[in-house]
Every structure is written in structure tokens, then in C-alpha cells.
Amino acid sequence: MKTLVMIPCYNEEENIERVVGRLARVCPDVDYLIINDCSTDHSREICDKNGFSYISLPVNLGIGGGVQSGYLYAVENGYDITVQMDGDGQHDPAYLKALIAPVEAGELDMSIGSRFITKDGFQSSALRRLGINIISVLIHMLTGKKVRDTTSGFRACGRALTEFYxxxxxxxxxEPEAIVAAVCGGYRVGEVPVVMEERMGGVSSIRSFKSAYYMIKVCLSLVVYRMTCGKRIRRKS
Incomplete structure (x- = not known):
């Protein structure tokens, strides 16, 4: 199937060449699109120098707006499967085929790459794992769906869910809200085991001293989102 790998990029000058290079070596038959979210470093210059496929947003939209731009691009260009893969090098394209498989087979609408099934590779910090577990429990309470790796940005979607997003x-x-939206919209969500790596370079958008605050905010946001998701969801007119 025609597949697009979306790579959100904000100040990933230390990583983006290696990420695209590894993807091209391991999965040369898929298309990719770097979504440069108004980076203030040399990310855009690196994309130009290497002839990478990218779009550059005129203003910083954050991870949500950036990824949504990728989904719009996928719809407009007729892709069957979209894959979100972070630009920091944590996601190994060697698992791309396994991630896509249940979507390609029609078993799932969204397949999430989970580091917590086999528990191999980088598992994140203890504080972040605690937060992820709490978010997992909350999503299960709100939707009835059990998802272990709720903040994983390594996920594949079929055509219908791509258009929805x-x-x-x-x-x-x-990441967590997209799971709630998909389940509430009647889409099938599941996980496949992957092995993740530590960030190659740069700085995560979620700093360690903010993790507890982030967890509280995301939990409140999920509750509000679940209560209002029927009003939020709209189809293409």
C-alpha cells in the first residue's frame, strides 16, 4: 500500500540526517515527509542541503498542529497508510513493517508501537513510566480500551483514520488524546511490540522537572476531551 512516514521536526539539527538516512536504508519503498515546525536551529537548512522531502510551517503549531498538517498532506496525496515517527531517533524503522502489518491486513485502524509489551530497549525514566501508567489507567476508565504505551509517537493509521485525523x-x-478520539469515533486501536532507543541528541519537549505537571495536565485534558469529544468531532464537509 502507498505509505507515508511523517516526521515531526522542531530543532532536530542533531538528529534529522541520521533519522532520514536510516529510514531510507531500511525502508526505501516508503515515502516520507519532514514537518518542520518553524525550527529556530539549522533543521531547515539541513533539509535543503540534503534534498529531503519536507514542508516548513509558517508559524510554530506544536506537535499536534504539525502532525495534523502531515495527515492533511496524506489525504490530499492519496496515501493508504500514514506512519508517525519522531525526528529524535528513538523510533527504529526496522519495526516499520511490523507496525504497519495489522493496519494493512485490515485488523486495526491504528497500530501503536509499544515499548512496554516485551520491555526491551529504552524504557524511559521511572517518573515518566509512572505517568504513562496513570494515563493508561485513565484512558481505560474513559473508553474501556487498554493501551500500555499511551504517549508513543510511533504509530500507523489506515486511510479512514488518516482522514479523520x-x-x-x-x-x-x-498522543493520548488521539487514542481517546479514535476509540470514541469507533476506530480499532491496538499495539505491537517495538524496541525504542534513547534520543540521539537535542532536548525533549517534556523536561524531567515538568513531567509531574505534564501528567496532571494531560489527565485533566483527557477527562475534558472525553466529556466533549462528541462536540469536537466533525467530518469533512
Whole structure:
């Protein structure tokens, strides 16, 4: 199937060449699109120098707006499967085929790459794992769906969910909220085991001293999102 790998990029000058290079070596038959979210470093210059496929947003939209731009691009260009893969090098394209498989087979609408099934590779800090577990429990309470790796940005979607996200994507805490939106919209969500790596370079958008605050905010946001998701969701007119 025609597949697009979306790579959100904000100040990833230390990583983006290696990320695209590894993707091209391992999965040369897929298309990719770097979504440069108004980076203030040399990310755009690196994309130009290497002839990378990218779009550059005129203003910084954050991870939610950036990824939604990718979904819109996928819809407009007729892609069957979209894959979100972070630009920091944590996601190994060697698992791309396994991630896509249940979507390609029609078993899932969204397949999430989870580091917590086999518990191999980089597992994040203890504080972040605690927060992810709490978010997992909350999502299960709100939707009845059990998802272990709720903040994983390594995920594949089929055509129907791609179009849904192109017009209904969460902005504040997109990874967990996107799960709630998909389940509430009647889409099938599941996980496949992957092994993740530590960030190659640069700085994460979620700093360690903010993790507890982030967890509280995302939990409140999920509750509000679940209560209002029927009003938020809209189809393409």
C-alpha cells in the first residue's frame, strides 16, 4: 500500500540526517515527509542541503498542529497508510513493517508501537513510566480500551483514520488524546511490540522537572476531551 512516514521536526539539527538516512536504508519503498515546525536551529537548512522531502510551517503549531498538517498532506496525496515517527531517533524503522502489518491486513485502524509489551530497549525514566501508567489507567476508565504505551509517537493509521485525523486532531496532548478520539469515533486501536532507543541528541519537549505537571495536565485534558469529544468531532464537509 502507498505509505507515508511523517516526521515531526522542531530543532532536530542533531538528529534529522541520521533519522532520514536510516529510514531510507531500511525502508526505501516508503515515502516520507519532514514537518518542520518553524525550527529556530539549522533543521531547515539541513533539509535543503540534503534534498529531503519536507514542508516548513509558517508559524510554530506544536506537535499536534504539525502532525495534523502531515495527515492533511496524506489525504490530499492519496496515501493508504500514514506512519508517525519522531525526528529524535528513538523510533527504529526496522519495526516499520511490523507496525504497519495489522493496519494493512485490515485488523486495526491504528497500530501503536509499544515499548512496554516485551520491555526491551529504552524504557524511559521511572517518573515518566509512572505517568504513562496513570494515563493508561485513565484512558481505560474513559473508553474501556487498554493501551500500555499511551504517549508513543510511533504509530500507523489506515486511510479512514488518516482522514479523520486530518480534520479532528488533538492539539494540546496529541498522543493520548488521539487514542481517546479514535476509540470514541469507533476506530480499532491496538499495539505491537517495538524496541525504542534513547534520543540521539537535542532536548525533549517534556523536561524531567515538568513531567509531574505534564501528567496532571494531560489527565485533566483527557477527562475534558472525553466529556466533549462528541462536540469536537466533525467530518469533512
Amino acid at each position: 486530518a480534520y479532528n486532531y488533538a492539539q494540546d496532548f496529541p
